[in-house]
Amino acid sequence: MENEKLTSPGYEIPGELKNVVEITTLDRIYNWGRRSSVWPLMFGLACCAIEMIAAQAARYDMARFGMEVMRPTPRQADMMLVSGTVTKKMVPLIVRLYNQMPEPKYVVAMGACASGGGPFKEGYNVVAGIDKFLPVDVYIPGCPPTPQALIAGMIKLQEKIDKQSLSKVRWYDKKKEDSVYVPVPVLGPDLMDPRRFAEIKAAAAAKEG
Amino acid sequence: MATPTPTATLDLAACFPGAVSADARPGYKGWIIEKDKLVEVATAIRDELGYDHLTAVTGVDYLPEGKMEVVYNAFKTTGGPVLTFKVQVPRIDPVEVPSVTSVWPGAEFQEREAWDLMGIKFTNHPDLRRILMWEGFEGHPLRKDWKEAFYEEDAKPFKSRWPEGRHVMAEERSPFKDNITFPKDFDPEKWVPEGEEALYGALAKYQTEEDGLKTDHIVINMGPQHPSTHGVFRVALTVDGETIVSLKPVMGYLHRNHDKIGERNTFLQNMPFTDRLDYFNSMSNNFGYAVAVEKLMNIQVSERAEYIRVIMAELSRIQNHLVFIGMLGNDLGMMYTPALYAFEERELVLDIFEAASGSRMMCNYFRFGGVVRDLPEGVLQKINDLVFERLPGKVDELDRMLTENEVFISRMKGVKVIDAENAIRYSITGPVLRAAGVPYDIRRADPYSVYDRFDFDVAVRQNGDLMDNYLIRLDEVRQSLRILQQAVKQIPAGPVMPGKPQYQVRVPAGESYGRVESPKGELGYYVVSNGKPNPWRYHVRPPSFVNITALEQMCIGVKIADFIAILGVIDIVLGELDR
Numbered sequence: 001m002e003n004e005k006l007t008s009p010g011y012e013i014p015g016e017l018k019n020v021v022e023i024t025t026l027d028r029i030y031n032w033g034r035r036s037s038v039w040p041l042m043f044g045l046a047c048c049a050i051e052m053i054a055a056q057a058a059r060y061d062m063a064r065f066g067m068e069v070m071r072p073t074p075r076q077a078d079m080m081l082v083s084g085t086v087t088k089k090m091v092p093l094i095v096r097l098y099n100q101m102p103e104p105k106y107v108v109a110m111g112a113c114a115s116g117g118g119p120f121k122e123g124y125n126v127v128a129g130i131d132k133f134l135p136v137d138v139y140i141p142g143c144p145p146t147p148q149a150l151i152a153g154m155i156k157l158q159e160k161i162d163k164q165s166l167s168k169v170r171w172y173d174k175k176k177e178d179s180v181y182v183p184v185p186v187l188g189p190d191l192m193d194p195r196r197f198a199e200i201k202a203a204a205a206a207k208e209g
Numbered sequence: 210m211a212t213p214t215p216t217a218t219l220d221l222a223a224c225f226p227g228a229v230s231a232d233a234r235p236g237y238k239g240w241i242i243e244k245d246k247l248v249e250v251a252t253a254i255r256d257e258l259g260y261d262h263l264t265a266v267t268g269v270d271y272l273p274e275g276k277m278e279v280v281y282n283a284f285k286t287t288g289g290p291v292l293t294f295k296v297q298v299p300r301i302d303p304v305e306v307p308s309v310t311s312v313w314p315g316a317e318f319q320e321r322e323a324w325d326l327m328g329i330k331f332t333n334h335p336d337l338r339r340i341l342m343w344e345g346f347e348g349h350p351l352r353k354d355w356k357e358a359f360y361e362e363d364a365k366p367f368k369s370r371w372p373e374g375r376h377v378m379a380e381e382r383s384p385f386k387d388n389i390t391f392p393k394d395f396d397p398e399k400w401v402p403e404g405e406e407a408l409y410g411a412l413a414k415y416q417t418e419e420d421g422l423k424t425d426h427i428v429i430n431m432g433p434q435h436p437s438t439h440g441v442f443r444v445a446l447t448v449d450g451e452t453i454v455s456l457k458p459v460m461g462y463l464h465r466n467h468d469k470i471g472e473r474n475t476f477l478q479n480m481p482f483t484d485r486l487d488y489f490n491s492m493s494n495n496f497g498y499a500v501a502v503e504k505l506m507n508i509q510v511s512e513r514a515e516y517i518r519v520i521m522a523e524l525s526r527i528q529n530h531l532v533f534i535g536m537l538g539n540d541l542g543m544m545y546t547p548a549l550y551a552f553e554e555r556e557l558v559l560d561i562f563e564a565a566s567g568s569r570m571m572c573n574y575f576r577f578g579g580v581v582r583d584l585p586e587g588v589l590q591k592i593n594d595l596v597f598e599r600l601p602g603k604v605d606e607l608d609r610m611l612t613e614n615e616v617f618i619s620r621m622k623g624v625k626v627i628d629a630e631n632a633i634r635y636s637i638t639g640p641v642l643r644a645a646g647v648p649y650d651i652r653r654a655d656p657y658s659v660y661d662r663f664d665f666d667v668a669v670r671q672n673g674d675l676m677d678n679y680l681i682r683l684d685e686v687r688q689s690l691r692i693l694q695q696a697v698k699q700i701p702a703g704p705v706m707p708g709k710p711q712y713q714v715r716v717p718a719g720e721s722y723g724r725v726e727s728p729k730g731e732l733g734y735y736v737v738s739n740g741k742p743n744p745w746r747y748h749v750r751p752p753s754f755v756n757i758t759a760l761e762q763m764c765i766g767v768k769i770a771d772f773i774a775i776l777g778v779i780d781i782v783l784g785e786l787d788r
Contacts, residue, residue: 043434045441046463046784047488047570057552072436089343090441090462093433119482121379121388122473123466124350124357125342128380128388144570188400189347190358190389197397203385204395 027165034078034104035066035161038154041077041097042070046084048111048144055147065154074100079157080134085113085120086127088191095184098134103171103179104164106157109136110150112143119143127191133182219258219292225250232295236505236719236738239280239293244306247296251312254283254292261633262286262649263313265722265733265750266320268327272353275300277329280735281309281316282722282750286633286647288654291722298329308334315636318758319750326351326468336411341461341787345403347392351468358383358390364743365474405445412447413455426454429769433462437540437773440783444760444772451768456761460754463787471747476502476714476738477577479747484571486732486749486785489529492521492562493727494785495575500657501723501734502577506716511707514579515659516700520592521565521574522725523689523696527600528558529728530682530689533780534607537679540777541620547611554603557595564588577714579706589697596693604686612680621675624771626778627763628673635759639730639752641779644681645673651726662699663692675771678778685728713742720746729753729780751785 011023044052055062062068071077074097086094098107109130112118117128130136137160140153170176183194192200221229221240228246232239242250254260260283269278277300283292296306308331310317320331321340328349331337338344348355359379361367369376380386391397415426432443441462447455467486471479483498484491496518503510510518535551538544559569565584566572574580611617627637632645642649650667652660668684670677718740724733730752737746756779764772 042436046465047485049440050488050570053548054552054556057556058549059553059556072434085463085465087462087464089464090433093462097434117388119485120465120470122357122359122361123470124388125461125464125466126388128359132387146569186397186400186402187343188345188397188402189391189395192389192397192400200385200389200391200395200397204391204393207384207391207393 030166031162031164035158037066037069038106038157038161039069039071039076039078040067041074041080041101042072043080043097044083045086045090046113048083048114051144051147051150052081052083052110055150060147060151062151062154065151065158067154074098075102077101078104079106079108081108081110082114082130083110085118086130087125088127089125089187091127091133091191092185092187094130095133095182099181099184104169105180106137107134108138108140108153108157110140110153111145112141115139115141133185133193135180221294225253229294236717238720239295241295241297244296244298247307248309248312251309254294255312258292259285259287260292262636263309263316264636264638264724264731264755265735266309266316266323267735267748267750268323268329268351269737269746270300270327270351270353272300277304277327279306279323279329282733282735284655286649288649290655293722302328303330304328305330305332307332310334313636314634315755315758318754325349328352338407338411341464343403343461344405344407350466357469358385358388363473364741365478408445408457408459411457412445415447415449415454417449424449438776439536439781442781442783442786446772448769451770453764453767453769453772456764456772458757458760460787463783465788467788468748472744475742476716476744477712479744480575481571481573484573486751486788487727487729487753487782488570488784489532489782490525490728491570491572492525492574493725493732495572496522496658497723497725497727497732498734499575499577500725501721501736502714502716504721504723505719505736505738506577506714508578509707510658511579511704512701513583513703514705516696517580517584517705518575518658519660519663520693520696520700521562521572523693524558524561524592526689526728527686528555530686531555531607533682534611534679537774537777538611540773541616543616547607550607554600557599561588561592561595564591576706576710578708579704581710583705589700592693593697596690596697601690604683604690608683612683617679618676620774621679624675624767624774626673626675626678626775627759631759631762632673635762637730637756637759639726639728639756640681640685641678641730641756643668644670644677646671651724651731655724657725663695665691675774675778716740724750727752729782730756749785749788751788753779753781753786757781757786
C-alpha cells in the first residue's frame with residue numbers, strides 16, 4: 001500500500017489543519033503497522049536457510065521491509081519461514097513451534113522442499129510439503145530461491161496482510177478460537193498425523209500381505 | 210601371527226595367513242578379513258602397519274549374493290593411498306559384526322549409522338542406538354529389499370515417466386495417500402511411543418555430595434531449533450552448574466535419504482544431489498563425487514577442466530572459511546557484524562559461481578571427465594581481480610579487526626578443543642585436525658586432480674585450542690589464494706570435456722572410494738557399481754558427521770558457552786551431517 005492511499009480515505013481536511021491532522025481508516029493504519037514489521041522466526045532447516053541469511057545480509061538487506069528482526073523464540077515471531085526440507089523427524093517440532101506462535105501468524109514455504117517435497121520427495125524420511133500440516137500463506141519456488149525471489153515472496157505476504165480487515169480476521173472473532181492449533185504429529189513406525197488416525201487404521205486393515 | 214613387514218605392495222594375506230584373503234572380485238580392491246579375527250587384525254593394521262586413521266566405515270547389502278559387507282577405509286596420517294578391508298557376513302538376521310571402536314573410536318557414529326540404515330549389529334559397540342531415524346522406526350531403509358512409501362521402481366529413469374510420460378502422482382499410488390507406510394492391521398491409537406529413555410540412559414549420570422549438600426544432575430536439551438546450533442542439530446547434555454558432565458548429539462532432523470535416493474538415480478543424476486550435501490560448498494561436493502566415479506570409469510579429465518575444478522573448489526573454500534569466521538563471531542556473542550563482512554565477500558564468489566554454472570548455490574557444475582561448460586568470457590578476468598586485488602586485502606582486514614580483538618582472545622585462547630592424539634583416534638579430518646598439530650591435508654597426503662602442481666603450504670597450528678582453530682582458517686584462506694593465483698596464471702586453453710557430453714555414462718563393475726579435502730575435512734564417496742546405469746551402493750562420508758564423533762570427548766568439563774564455540778569451530782553443516 002502506498003503512502004498516499006494511507007492518508008486519503010476520501011474526507012476533506014480543512015486547510016489550516018492540513019499539516020496537523022491525518023485521516024485514515026483503522027484497517028489501513030493497523031495493516032500498515034503490521035506489514036512493516038513482520039518478525040520472522042529465527043529458524044532454518046536446510047539449504048534455503050543460507051539464502052535466507054544472504055537476504056538479510058548487506059547486498060539484499062531485508063531490513064528495508066522491516067523484516068530484519070529474527071526472533072529465536074516463537075512467542076515473539078509473526079511469521080514462520082519454513083526454509084528447507086521438512087523431515088518426518090523434524091515435523092512434530094515445527095508444528096509445536098507453530099502452535100506456540102501467537103496470532104496473527106503466517107507461514108511461508110520457502111523453496112521446492114517446503115512447498116512439495118522437492119528433489120527429496122521420494123525419500124523415506126521426507127514430508128512432501130509443509131502444507132500437509134500447516135496452513136501456508138505464500139509459496140516461494142526455487143531450489144533454493146534466490147534472495148530476490150525470497151523478497152518477492154515477502155512482498156506477496158505484505159500484500160496479503162494489506163487485504164485483511166480487522167472485522168473479519170479470525171483472531172478477533174469471538175466465535176472462533178484464539179489461535180490455530182494443529183495437533184502435533186506422532187512418530188510411530190512411520191509419521192502419524194493425529195487427524196488421520198481413523199483413515200490410517202482403515203488403510204492398514206485393507207492393506208494386502 | 211607373523212610380524213607383518215610393510216612393503217611397497219602390501220600383502221595382508223601373507224601377513225595374516227588364514228585370517229585375511231584378497232578381494233578377487235573384478236573391479237574390487239582390498240582384503241577380506243574373517244569376522245572373528247577382525248579386531249585382532251585391525252589392531253595390527255593400526256599398530257604395526259601404521260594405518261592410524263580410519264576414515265570411512267559403511268555397509269553394503271549384496272542381496273543377490275545373500276551377503277552383507279562392512280567396508281573400512283584406513284589411511285596413514287603421514288600420507289599415502291588407502292587400505293581397504295572388508296568383513297563379509299551372511300545376510301541372515303541378526304547380522305553381526307564385531308565393532309572396531311576399541312581400535313579406532315572414530316568408527317562409533319559410522320557404525321551406528323550402519324546399524325540404523327542397514328541393520329548390521331556391531332557387537333561390543335559402546336552405544337548402539339539408531340542415529341538418523343528415530344527409535345521405533347520400522348525397518349532398516351538402506352537394505353535392498355526395503356521399499357519406501359513412494360516406491361515406484363528400483364532404478365531411474367522410471368518407465369512411467371519415459372518415454373510416454375504418463376505417471377501418476379506418488380500420493381495417488383500410496384495406499385495411505387501420503388509418504389507413509391504402516392504394517393498390515395496397524396492401529397495408531399494403540400501405539401506406545403518409544404520415548405527417549407535410551408538417549409537419556411546413555412548420558413552419564415552425575416551426583417555429588419559436598420559438605421552434606423546433595424547435588425543432582427540437570428539434563429538440558431539444546432536444539433533442534435536453537436540459534437547457535439547451526440541448523441537443526443540437537444544435543445542432550447547433563448550439566449553441573451555451568452559445566453558439562455556428559456553430552457550426546459542427536460541428529461537426523463535433516464536426514465534426506467541421500468544414499469537411498471542415490472541408489473535409485475543414475476550416476477549422473479546424483480550430481481545435483483551432491484550439491485545439497487554441504488550447501489555452502491556445492492563445488493567441493495561435486496568434486497568428490499566426480500573423483501570417485503572417474504576412478505571407477507578410469508577416464509582422464511581434460512586439462513583445462515582440472516584447472517577450472519581447482520579454481521572453483523578453492524574459491525568455495527575461501528567463502529566457506531569467511532562465513533565460518535563470521536558465524537564464529539555470532540557464536541561468541543558479536544552478533545552479525547563479522548558475518549555481514551563475510552557475506553559481502555561471499556556474494557562476490559557466488560557471482561562467479563553463477564556466471565560459470567548458472568546457479569548461485571547449487572552449481573551442479575562438474576561432469577565425469579570435466580565440467581559442464583567452459584567459463585564464460587570475462588569470468589577469468591573477474592576471478593583474477595578477486596584473487597589478486599580484492600580478497601587478500603579483505604582477509605587482512607578481517608585478521609586486523611578480529612585476531613587482536615579482546616572478546617576473541619579472552620573467549621578463545623587456551624580453550625582446548627582436542628589434542629593431536631585424540632584427533633587421530635577419533636578420525637577427525639580437516640582444519641580441526643590440522644589445528645591440533647597434524648599436518649594432514651589430502652591435497653598433499655594423497656593428491657588428486659592437479660594439486661601436485663601448485664606450490665602451497667599445509668596450514669598447521671600446534672595448540673588445538675579455539676584460537677588456533679580460528680587462525681587456521683585464515684591461514685587456509687591465504688594458502689587457497691596462493692593456489693588460485695597460480696591456477697589463474699597457468700590455466701591452459703582447450704576443451705573442458707573429453708569427447709561428447711554423455712547423459713548415460715557407462716560405469717564398469719567395481720568399487721571405488723574417492724575423497725577430496727573439502728573445507729570441512731575429508732569428503733569421501735564410496736561407490737559400488739554392478740555395471741548397470743545406477744550405482745549399487747552410493748555412500749557419502751561427510752566430514753561434519755565424523756568430526757562430531759568426538760564432540761562428547763571435546764566438551765566434558767567445559768562451560769556451556771564454550772561448548773557453543775567448540776561446536777562452531779567444528780563447522781558443522783546439517784545437510785551433510787544428516788544427509
